[in-house]
Amino acid sequence: MKTSLAFFHCTRGRPRGLALVLCAACLPAAHGFTVGITAGTRALFLQVGAGTMTGGTFNNNATPGNNSTVNTASVTVPGAQLGSGTAQAMTTSSTVTASPWDGFAFCTSPATTGQVYVGGFYRVPGTTGAAATLSVSTPVSLANANGDTLAFSSIAWTSSGNGDATPTIPSGAFTGGAQTLLSVTRNTWFESCLAFRYLNTQLVPAGTFNGVATFTLSTP
Template sequence: MHNAGRLARRVLCLALLAPVSHTVCAFTVTIAPAAPKTVYLQVGVGGFTGHYSAGGTPGNNATVNKESVAVAAAAVGNGTAQAMTTDSTVGASSYDGFAFCNVPAQLYIGGFYRTTTAGAGSVNVTATVPAALVDAGGDTLSFARISWTTGGNGPTGSTPTQPFPAGTFTAGAVQTVGAIAQNQWAESCWTFSYGNTTIPAAGTYTGRVLYTLTAP
């Protein structure tokens, strides 16, 4: 056990493969079937060239964005959730360039599922979540202490139904965090927070969540 009198600032860094928004809008839009069959997922900084609505094309981007918070020593374990912020600078929609998310408070998540014909299917976005964040000394914090709300600024076409709803990480599991309908573009903005209900050892805790979109 570590002496509580020696507590320093706690720093959490959540690597992602996002206080609170004033709006709770999501954005979904039907896109035309086309070849080739394509899925695209963007969490934070993406690899889209141009905008989808203007004929832009998706690509790959190896950037891994982070969510982080530094908890002041006097506030550690006081039960007040601590807002996290992202190092992503992307708040604009890759669909049409609309300023949808408010960085650094919110993290952009969006993408599309396009098939060659019409249909009523859908695909899920999953998060592969480690059991814990870990510091250099091997101390751990459960990923279940991190939650998020969802929202976004409200352009034409916005909807109160979130394709990527609010939630809490399930430690050590693969969980579904959203869905995209067939021939649809969908996006939300996530605002992350740390539960701050325990007094862990002083340190910088890190961990990585992998988001995946797979089509049959």
């Protein structure tokens, strides 16, 4: 039995020539990676897996752009392990390890860990206003070619990032619907590395089960 998960990502806004500075009082090391950016033209940027950053890194005035790549996470469960309750780590087609913010090797090799980079920013002209919201939406189930289904809630993730004692995006599991992952304060960059796993708690028919998780960064 094989489970396959595709990730949609989107880019909103294309700021150019933006000067960025580290905030004077960023979160301490015990928290996940967030960093303040300068106020400016209202913009959103979200990268899930592969992304586009032209001209270097974002903290050195690079320009984020649209990227049509849809990365996947998948796992093939051996017949002897089906429904055993032993979670199965998923691999990913993403190869992203470096943070678009500063080039730091934030995720560990996806080839060995299955980590998928998720990060971006929310920027507004001033210093007031509501936060943006990072969310993910999935159907209730994954399905195979025969119409058999597998609950999306059987897929979970562990969130981390090199150098982070506590991840920015909390670890969790899909709910089979829309769910909020993170509140992103105005003029802030955020990022985490998500490693997905199939919980493998039930017997299911043979086949390849496919589903799509759509990540969205939105503002009020």
